Amino acid sequence: MIAVKNLQKSFGKLEILKGIDLQIHKGEVVVVIGPSGSGKSTFLRCLNLLEQPTGGEITFEGASITDKRHDINVTREKMGMVFQQFNLFPHKTVLQNIMLAPLKVKKQQPAEAEKIALELLQTVGLADKRDAYPAQLSGGQ
Ligand SMILES: Nc1ncnc2c1ncn2[C@@H]1O[C@H](COP(=O)(O)OP(=O)(O)OP(=O)(O)O)[C@@H](O)[C@H]1O
Ligand SMILES: [Mg+2]
Known part of the structure; x- marks a missing residue:
């Protein structure tokens, strides 16, 4: 369902993701564990391009979402994300x-x-x- 190849992300000189390879199958439950600041949220944000990866490729259901021609909004319709900070609309119930x-x-x-x-x-x-x-x-x- 999700394939990640050599995913890299830097913020300026700060290298956070240094070549992540991972495959996630449909129905599989995956837990990402690591020290605070190690890049877990950055990795998750890369999966729906809330962060633009510096390098590597992400494929979702066979489509390369890191391909410039891919319409990420189509993919985002199928991706749920619970943010570390809630991001609820305060004026809505x-x-x-x-x-x-x-x-x-x-x-x-x-x-x-x-x-x-x-x-x-x-x-x-x-x-x-x-x-x-x-x-x-x-x-x-
Ligand atoms: N927009 C940004 N600009 C610069 N540095 C950033 C930015 N976002 C994250 N970082 C840095 O990237 C590193 C990874 O941050 P990230 O939020 O991915 O960590 P985390 O593993 O989710 O940590 P936590 O367990 O505290 O949630 C941290 O050193 C952080 O300071
Ligand atoms: Mg985090």
Whole structure:
């Protein structure tokens, strides 16, 4: 599903990723562990081009996303990312935050998007927070 070849990323003279090779298969669960500042987030951000790699190649479902001609937004529609900092919209409720991408990007019908969002909230025990704003939640919530 994801193939990474000789991935490199530098910030100026600071070399962070020095040739990462990795393959991830569909359904596989992969954990990236390392000291703070070692480049875990940088690596994840490279996978959907939130960071532009300095070198190497990333392939997603057979398409080379590091190819200049590739439309990354098409690939991003299929990639989820939970940020280290939350990046929730502060003026939208929990439910509205969850529904935003399905509505705007996936063009789901509002009723369908709400149903799925409520199921997801139920799964993580946060159904009662559906109308709360991010500032009213704890860090974990
Ligand atoms: N935009 C940037 N400009 C310059 N240096 C950066 C930038 N982003 C990250 N770095 C540096 O790259 C290195 C890797 O950062 P990264 O955020 O990938 O670490 P991490 O492994 O996710 O750490 P943590 O466990 O603390 O989340 C750090 O030394 C950091 O200071
Ligand atoms: Mg990090």
